[in-house]
Amino acid sequence: GAGVSQSPSNKVTEKGKDVELRCDPISGHTALYWYRQRLGQGLEFLIYFQGNSAPDKSGLPSDRFSAERTGESVSTLTIQRTQQEDSAVYLCGSGGAPGELFFGEGSRLTVL
Amino acid sequence: AQSVTQLDSQVPVFEEAPVELRCNYSSSVSVYLFWYVQYPNQGLQLLLKYLSGSTLVKGINGFEAEFNKSQTSFHLRKPSVHISDTAEYFCAVRTQGGSEKLVFGKGTKLTVNP
Numbered sequence: 452g453a454g455v456s457q458s459p460s461n462k463v464t465e466k467g468k469d470v471e472l473r474c475d476p477i478s479g480h481t482a483l484y485w486y487r488q489r490l491g492q493g494l495e496f497l498i499y500f501q502g503n504s505a506p507d508k509s510g511l512p513s514d515r516f517s518a519e520r521t522g523e524s525v526s527t528l529t530i531q532r533t534q535q536e537d538s539a540v541y542l543c544g545s546g547g548a549p550g551e552l553f554f555g556e557g558s559r560l561t562v563l
Numbered sequence: 564a565q566s567v568t569q570l571d572s573q574v575p576v577f578e579e580a581p582v583e584l585r586c587n588y589s590s591s592v593s594v595y596l597f598w599y600v601q602y603p604n605q606g607l608q609l610l611l612k613y614l615s616g617s618t619l620v621k622g623i624n625g626f627e628a629e630f631n632k633s634q635t636s637f638h639l640r641k642p643s644v645h646i647s648d649t650a651e652y653f654c655a656v657r658t659q660g661g662s663e664k665l666v667f668g669k670g671t672k673l674t675v676n677p
Contacts, residue, residue, distance in 0.1 A: 486667070494667040496665070499664055549595055551597075553609075
């Protein structure tokens with residue numbers, strides 16, 4: 452597609468439920484990043500994929516968070532047993548050149 | 564590990580005034596530096612980047628930034644701002660080689676008043 456597409460754009464869930472967020476990167480982009488943006492805060496790095504290399508998972512806050520990516524295509528971020536502190540906008544960015552990322556509009560997650 | 568500090572969380576200015584948004588970074592190795600902008604209710608977009616070469620880089624919408632290695636800074640400037648520049652601005656750093664993790668600062672909210 453023309454840009455990075457994220458779905459759902461909004462998700463409201465109950466505490467304890469699992470959620471899955473999806474990111475469709477720009478075709479041909481080898482790098483894919485997930486960030487979390489809490490209200491009034493900066494971007495918190497979660498995970499980074501580059502082609503078929505092992506992902507950099509150093510930013511995942513707990514073992515409730517996981518992410519997958521098949522080759523250079525779609526990525527899914529899964530949060531298990533959601534907590535209220537997981538409420539945030541989850542941003543996905545893809546890119547080809549170092550640090551030059553194109554971002555989606557994010558998935559806003561609200562945990563009640 | 565690299566880190567980024569944006570010293571001002573909010574910067575209010577009047578239209579047509581100059582503005583400088585400050586960014587300092589910390590890294591033990593050489594870095595690439597970036598500024599991203601997030602307009603209200605929109606996604607982030609790249610404003611400008613420093614990879615190598617000239618330390619003064621120009622970006623979109625009349626913004627420019629200067630890389631100062633000795634002061635580990637990458638401040639963003641515009642000589643005359645418009646109402647439409649109201650947005651949140653994020654500085655980001657990535658090391659050259661090694662991990663390709665892109666680390667962002669906490670952002671500076673620029674509000675341009677008439």
